[in-house]
Each structure stands twice: as C-alpha cells, then as structure tokens.
Amino acid sequence: ISTIPMFVLFAASDQTANDIGSLYMRFLIPRCHRSELFLARFIGACLLVALAYAAMTAVALVLAFVVDANISTPALLSNAFLACMSLIIYAIPFVALMSLCSVVVGSAGLSALIGICFYVVILVVVSVVGIKSPQASEWLGYLLPNTTKPWFIELQWTGALTGSLLAMIYAIIYGYLGWTLFKKRDI
Numbered sequence: 001i002s003t004i005p006m007f008v009l010f011a012a013s014d015q016t017a018n019d020i021g022s023l024y025m026r027f028l029i030p031r032c033h034r035s036e037l038f039l040a041r042f043i044g045a046c047l048l049v050a051l052a053y054a055a056m057t058a059v060a061l062v063l064a065f066v067v068d069a070n071i072s073t074p075a076l077l078s079n080a081f082l083a084c085m086s087l088i089i090y091a092i093p094f095v096a097l098m099s100l101c102s103v104v105v106g107s108a109g110l111s112a113l114i115g116i117c118f119y120v121v122i123l124v125v126v127s128v129v130g131i132k133s134p135q136a137s138e139w140l141g142y143l144l145p146n147t148t149k150p151w152f153i154e155l156q157w158t159g160a161l162t163g164s165l166l167a168m169i170y171a172i173i174y175g176y177l178g179w180t181l182f183k184k185r186d187i
C-alpha cells in the first residue's frame with residue numbers, strides 16, 4: 001500500500017496529456033462531449049490500476065495457498081477480497097490527482113513529473129513544517145490522499161468503509177478540479 005502513490009502516478013499519467021499535446025482531441029470533440037472524454041479516460045486509468053492490483057492479489061492468494069496448506073480458505077478469500085478492494089479504492093484518488101496533472105500539460109512525461117513533484121513537495125513540506133508545528137503539518141497532510149492509508153492498512157471492514165468514503169471525497173475534489181480545467185482548456 002505504501003508503493004501505490006508512485007506506481008499509480010506513473011500508470012495514470014497519460015489520461016489526456018498526449019491527446020491534448022498532439023491535438024488529437026479536436027477530432028474526437030465533434031463525436032462526443034468533453035465530459036465523456038474526461039470521464040472515459042479517468043475510468044480507463046482506474047480500470048488499468050484495478051486490473052494490476054487484482055492480478056497482484058491473485059498471485060499473493062496463490063502463494064498463500066502454496067505456502068500454508070492449513071490456512072482457512074474462506075478467511076483467506078475474504079481477506080484477499082478486502083485487501084484487493086482496499087488497494088483499488090486507495091489508488092482511485094491518486095488516479096484523480098493524475099487526471100488533474102494530465103490536463104495541465106500536453107505530455108505524459110510532464111504529467112508524471114508534475115504529479116510526482118506535487119506529491120514529493122507536499123511530503124517534504126509536511127515533514128519540515130512538522131518539526132516546528134505538528135498541528136499545521138497535520139493540516140497540510142490533508143492535501144494528499146495518504147491520510148486514508150491508516151484505515152486501509154488495518155484490513156477491517158469498518159475501517160475500509162471509512163477509508164473508502166474519504167478516498168472518494170479526495171477523488172471528487174481532484175476530479176472536479178481536473179474537469180474544471182479540462183472544460184476551459186483549448187484542445
């Protein structure tokens with residue numbers, strides 16, 4: 001779960017960036033609305049990330065069966081499902097963050113760079129501010145969806161539901177900011 005931000009920031013970096021840069025979207029606009037383009041690219045990136053985490057969970061599930069023959073199958077399947085859903089839902093706000101970054105520039109590489117720089121700079125600022133003012137550091141930490149991590153790490157259904165609600169709030173905020181820029185952008 002700690003590697004999700006960097007993996008997702010790379011995987012979801014080209015939602016609209018290259019199409020904006022190459023002006024390919026000009027050919028798509030007469031055939032569909034901007035909202036359809038933006039939402040389809042976001043859903044596509046979410047599905048890409050979800051499939052990657054589902055495959056990783058399936059491999060971990062097979063390894064768990066191979067390593068421990070005495071394990072309870074229903075408990076293992078339940079934990080695997082919860083872990084997979086937690087990974088996917090925790091990743092969605094980062095996909096939304098990258099949809100915002102992807103709209104800002106016309107290149108997937110620059111989009112990834114902006115997303116990673118934003119993430120790292122906020123982490124550094126939170127760490128530095130935390131030395132002098134832990135309360136201010138905590139408030140600044142809410143700029144990133146990392147604040148939902150504790151609820152997902154505990155692998156409890158109630159915590160996962162709370163984390164899911166917060167993750168969706170982050171996704172809506174980042175998605176709305178990205179959509180606001182996308183609908184005003186000359187493509």
